[in-house]
Amino acid sequence: MKKFFNLFFVLAAFSLVVVGCDYDDDMEPLSYVTFGETSGEIAVPQNGGGSFDVSVYTGNVTGSDRTFDVMVAESSTLPADSYSVPATVTIPANSNEASITVDFTDTSISNAGNSLVLSIESTPEVTAGDPLAISVSRDCPSELEGTYSVLTSGQSTDGAAPDPVVDLPYTVTLTKTGTNKYTVSDIFAGIYIDWYCDAYEYCVDTEATITDVCGNLSSTFEEPFGTETNVTGTVNADGTLTISFENGYGDTATSVYTKM
Template sequence: MNFKFINKGLFFVMGIILFGVVVSCTDDDVFQLDDKEIKFSNYHVDWEQKGALVIISDIVNGFYNFADGGDAAIGFTVDDFGGNATAVNVYKSLNGGAPVLFKTLNSFPSTINTTLAEAADGLIDLGSVKLLDQFVYTFDIATADGSFPSGESLVVNVSCPSDLGGTYTAATSGQSTDSCCPGTVTVTSTVELTDAGGGVYTISDWSGGIYQAWYEVYGVDAAYVAAGGVSTTIKDVCDVISAEFTEPFGTATTLTGSVDADSGVITFSWVTGYDDTATVVLTPM
């Protein structure tokens, strides 16, 4: 009897059961805002006290385009929910440094449009800003009941334009450490990248089709894949691809690769906590 077979199969089944339990439970922590479900605890707010929340929406660009220098611009809308905020203080920080006050908002919703020069002001000399620098906007909320920090934040990278959304043919070759599928396996499939803005994409199947080929016996079948079971978020920063996520059997997985700027071909490799590994080549269709 193969222990890993039992381990993977049991984890997958228990995951399905626990998912059913989680989505079926509701409590006063959960609120519905239009078509969006909001949990106060996700924002580090005590739902019993019904504190106000900061809601970020309508993000424009999502990154500072390094090629545009100080004129690189982003925009986003700040709104409150749940506590009738009288003011929101917006702070900015760079690469994990101490936050400084950026501006105070007194009406909601409010739209913020800001440039890289404005983001850098008071944090770093504009000429010293470099690719992969990360500006983070955080928020404090003032209400009639007092002021407190919001758990919401907006991360804005200094990056390059990215246009990878579309349909790709995936050619994947890899090796599983499970006894179900020894040796090197090669598969082809179709993968979709959906643009989420700011160089972030949802990839429909990060495994490039090989998880279904390996682990259909454990339930990773066509229906599971179609339901998003092997979907995740990847990031493109100046043609460098990366992601960190949990694969269907519960282990941490890292993904790294690159984009060929001339052909648009994306090549990445990933490795799971089981040491399953594969290389995926995505060719635009």
């Protein structure tokens, strides 16, 4: 009797495996279409152009070509004169992948950067996957490294600081750390030392990273006394730099950098 029950359970388990295999074989691949990625980025050369290849996949293979509409989402911030997107993508017969090429031109790309969001339109037979968000920026030559003679004028809101300061001389070095990023040896160009060395014993340079996007300089960081400081600036036609800052206390200053 014990052997009979053992044989019964073996046969039952085998039948479940067979049924399970038959079930798997009968399953249809999922009917969907999707981009290969949900995000990407491109830096477009200043006054030039570039392209971005986008992969598209389906969940199954059919014996005929399949064409899907590609749409630009309303959430995109990139102006329409700066890109060209194919209206459709075609998956060839007996395949489950294809690609399209999106072309970009530096026509109206913002110095702050823009986004282009693409989606594929679903059909009654095929469900579309998530959108693709492409981050688009301008790629401009940037060669600001060097040592500068700096004159700074500014106003502190702290009563202990000497005010106003006019044309305070200082020497600052910019060291390139990336394509358009620099470490500034003293982002305050000596004025923090002038304001706060005697009053609060802050007598050292303040390093910070600054970014150059096509002649527009920017940085945000926490200054030594704990408030957020915003830095803006420009690269002038004569090669000088004009850099201004404002901290959370309302202290402000503007510096003019002349390369030595």
